[in-house]
Amino acid sequence: MRNFLNLNPNTEPSTSMEVIKVENLYKQYRLGQVSTGSIAHDLNRWWHTVRGKEDPYEKITGINNREESGSNDYVWALQDINFSVKQGEVLGIIGRNGAGKSTLLKILSKVTSPTKGNIKVKGRIASLLEVGTGFHPELTGRENIFLNGAILGMTKSEIRSKFDEIVAFSGVEKYIDTPVKRYSSGMYVRLAFAVAAHLEPEILIVDEVLAVGDVDFQKKCIGKMKDVSGEGRTVLFVSHNMEAVKGLCQRAVFLEQGKVVKNDSTQNVIDFYLQNNRDLKLSQKFEYSNAPGNEFAKLKSVSLKPKRDDGKPIITVKSELEIELEYWNEFDQVATNLSLHLNSFTGECVFAAITQLPVPILQKGVQRAKCFIPKDLLNTGFYSISIYVVKDTSIPICLFDDLLMFEVEEERDSTYWHGRFPGFVRPKLNFKIIKND
Amino acid sequence: MKDSWTEIISPKRSLLDINLKELWRYRDLIMLFVRRDFVSQYKQTILGPIWLFVQPLFTTLTFFFVFNQIAKIPTDNIDPILFYLSGITLWNYFSDCFNKTSNTFVANAGIFGKVYFPRLTTPISIVISNLIKLGIQVLLFLAIMVYQIVTKDIQVNVNMHILILPYLILLMAVMGLGLGIIFSALTTKYRDLSFLLTFGIQLLMYATPIIYPLSYTSGKLHAIISMNPLTPIMESFRYAFFSIGSFDWSGLAYTSIFSFGVLFLGIIIFNQVEKSFMDTV
Numbered sequence: 001m002r003n004f005l006n007l008n009p010n011t012e013p014s015t016s017m018e019v020i021k022v023e024n025l026y027k028q029y030r031l032g033q034v035s036t037g038s039i040a041h042d043l044n045r046w047w048h049t050v051r052g053k054e055d056p057y058e059k060i061t062g063i064n065n066r067e068e069s070g071s072n073d074y075v076w077a078l079q080d081i082n083f084s085v086k087q088g089e090v091l092g093i094i095g096r097n098g099a100g101k102s103t104l105l106k107i108l109s110k111v112t113s114p115t116k117g118n119i120k121v122k123g124r125i126a127s128l129l130e131v132g133t134g135f136h137p138e139l140t141g142r143e144n145i146f147l148n149g150a151i152l153g154m155t156k157s158e159i160r161s162k163f164d165e166i167v168a169f170s171g172v173e174k175y176i177d178t179p180v181k182r183y184s185s186g187m188y189v190r191l192a193f194a195v196a197a198h199l200e201p202e203i204l205i206v207d208e209v210l211a212v213g214d215v216d217f218q219k220k221c222i223g224k225m226k227d228v229s230g231e232g233r234t235v236l237f238v239s240h241n242m243e244a245v246k247g248l249c250q251r252a253v254f255l256e257q258g259k260v261v262k263n264d265s266t267q268n269v270i271d272f273y274l275q276n277n278r279d280l281k282l283s284q285k286f287e288y289s290n291a292p293g294n295e296f297a298k299l300k301s302v303s304l305k306p307k308r309d310d311g312k313p314i315i316t317v318k319s320e321l322e323i324e325l326e327y328w329n330e331f332d333q334v335a336t337n338l339s340l341h342l343n344s345f346t347g348e349c350v351f352a353a354i355t356q357l358p359v360p361i362l363q364k365g366v367q368r369a370k371c372f373i374p375k376d377l378l379n380t381g382f383y384s385i386s387i388y389v390v391k392d393t394s395i396p397i398c399l400f401d402d403l404l405m406f407e408v409e410e411e412r413d414s415t416y417w418h419g420r421f422p423g424f425v426r427p428k429l430n431f432k433i434i435k436n437d
Numbered sequence: 438m439k440d441s442w443t444e445i446i447s448p449k450r451s452l453l454d455i456n457l458k459e460l461w462r463y464r465d466l467i468m469l470f471v472r473r474d475f476v477s478q479y480k481q482t483i484l485g486p487i488w489l490f491v492q493p494l495f496t497t498l499t500f501f502f503v504f505n506q507i508a509k510i511p512t513d514n515i516d517p518i519l520f521y522l523s524g525i526t527l528w529n530y531f532s533d534c535f536n537k538t539s540n541t542f543v544a545n546a547g548i549f550g551k552v553y554f555p556r557l558t559t560p561i562s563i564v565i566s567n568l569i570k571l572g573i574q575v576l577l578f579l580a581i582m583v584y585q586i587v588t589k590d591i592q593v594n595v596n597m598h599i600l601i602l603p604y605l606i607l608l609m610a611v612m613g614l615g616l617g618i619i620f621s622a623l624t625t626k627y628r629d630l631s632f633l634l635t636f637g638i639q640l641l642m643y644a645t646p647i648i649y650p651l652s653y654t655s656g657k658l659h660a661i662i663s664m665n666p667l668t669p670i671m672e673s674f675r676y677a678f679f680s681i682g683s684f685d686w687s688g689l690a691y692t693s694i695f696s697f698g699v700l701f702l703g704i705i706i707f708n709q710v711e712k713s714f715m716d717t718v
Contacts, residue, residue, distance in 0.1 A: 029716060111549070147473055153463075
């Protein structure tokens with residue numbers, strides 16, 4: 001992926017005109033069951049505002065921290081965000097899951113509104129997140145181009161003038177009058193992307209869509225971003241993948257718990273991120289009352305232990321890792337499986353593993369799970385583990401992000417190789433030279 | 438130059454900050470939604486648009502047997518088939534507009550959650566696409582009327598009041614849209630309202646002179662049914678076609694004020710909710 005990520009991050013933006021200015025932006029979310037009892041809350045809030053008093057629910061808010069929240073009903077997803085973007089700049093927005101990146105995006109694309117503060121914008125904003133939004137399976141490719149284009153803010157005549165270009169870009173000329181439900185998924189995505197790519201917005205938002213889709217699609221996204229920034233337009237690139245951000249952006253903003261922690265050149269921001277997140281987390285334990293989680297599951301404990309033939313408690317490429325999880329299952333009779341995601345330090349998912357099939361039906365109460373990561377699989381470096389509780393094999397009901405963080409070290413007595421192997425994994429394969437004697 | 442921002446994204450709009458200009462810019466989208474709804478609805482059905490005829494005809498026949506033949510409710514000397522069909526045709530338009538716009542937010546949460554466009558485009562497109570359906574059903578009504586005149590020797594006195602028909606339809610559209618978007622805004626927060634709504638619309642039908650003429654009611658009941666803003670529309674429609682019943686300008690004025698008032702209120706509420714509904718849906 002890296003060779004086409006060269007967007008020449010060192011070019012300075014051509015002008016110094018600000019096109020986005022985020023000022024004292026706050027966003028508050030209500031946690032838990034939103035729809036019960038809110039008539040009463042609303043009436044109470046209304047009664048306070050009528051008498052000119054402060055909103056009674058604004059005070060009792062915690063910060064955006066999934067590990068510590070729990071007792072408060074309201075949470076600040078974004079707090080006092082300030083930054084600006086200049087024309088032609090490619091700005092990276094980085095942060096862990098739940099740091100507020102997607103909330104910021106939603107506010108920027110006007111899907112939801114801020115609680116306080118404002119964002120000033122010059123020009124049209126479009127987002128590659130919206131690929132294929134509003135496509136209707138019964139309509140033909142041609143009809144969907146018009147519909148999708150209009151949803152994204154183009155007028156009919158604008159779409160008509162770009163129609164041939166869009167069709168050519170998508171490469172589905174032959175099937176343009178076929179309902180899109182007959183398209184292969186590749187054709188569908190190509191057509192959808194072609195529409196989004198021809199929007200010609202002044203400001204483009206690219207979310208982590210890059211992580212999904214095939215290599216071709218990623219190339220097209222990157223190519224489009226290059227074009228857009230080359231034409232003096234502005235790009236916001238949102239990701240938790242440091243490598244991609246490094247390749248694309250001159251400047252980055254680092255969000256943590258809903259706040260801007262660092263706003264600097266990409267290299268400085270990434271260095272800062274790496275320095276501040278090196279703490280290891282090898283085990284965690286909670287009381288029921290302050291356990292993280294939600295109404296479906298609450299975390300009791302989690303631990304990671306190395307298992308070695310020599311019994312030493314060190315984590316190296318030759319250590320088998322035993323991960324043990326205990327959680328309170330809050331629902332009875334739910335078909336549950338767990339999904340374990342092992343992430344590299346820069347945020348890419350190295351692999352995901354799920355518990356055994358068929359999926360067991362679990363009772364309410366404490367549940368335990370164990371997972372072993374074999375030795376000779378991981379490379380040296382920092383990794384983090386997230387565990388998701390999944391219902392009916394498809395619906396994630398509780399996400400425990402970055403539960404564990406650990407560093408895999410080099411096995412000390414290995415004498416063959418002293419540099420770090422490339423890659424996320426370093427599996428020991430049955431790989432031999434067959435001598436020609 | 439410093440203040441040439443094209444847009445400022447901020448927490449709350451004032452009540453009357455309604456961006457109709459933006460809505461007008463998205464008029465192409467409204468028409469494309471209309472087209473999508475119409476095409477997708479009938480593309481994979483065997484009978485296609487014939488369903489548009491089947492439903493009012495069957496309802497008319499049911500009403501005919503239940504209310505005319507069994508319950509013996511009079512129809513003001515209007516041919517019962519035409520009486521019921523006229524009522525059903527208009528009522529269907531109103532209830533479709535109301536029903537379908539009332540779950541705008543919930544039904545479109547997926548697309549609203551991803552991209553911004555003026556949310557009002559969705560309910561407006563529903564009202565327009567139902568207009569096509571109404572047009573076809575009015576043609577059906579006229580065809581049945583001609584058939585009845587020819588085969589049964591029925592007198593039908595169409596009069597000049599028929600010119601007001603487009604306005605009657607506009608009133609229904611405005612009222613249905615207004616009520617629908619009020620409910621759509623409320624159901625984002627209080628989901629249980631949608632159950633109430635289904636039930637309420639059914640009740641409202643019986644409080645509207647559809648299966649009986651207004652002249653059949655008397656006393657307190659008459660007063661209550663006259664209060665229903667839909668009553669003047671039904672009565673005027675029948676009066677225009679059959680010259681029987683009542684035609685009352687003051688009733689229509691009352692309905693007009695009510696309809697546009699409801700729409701105005703609806704737009705204000707809708708406009709407030711559309712900014713933050715993604716957090717509650």
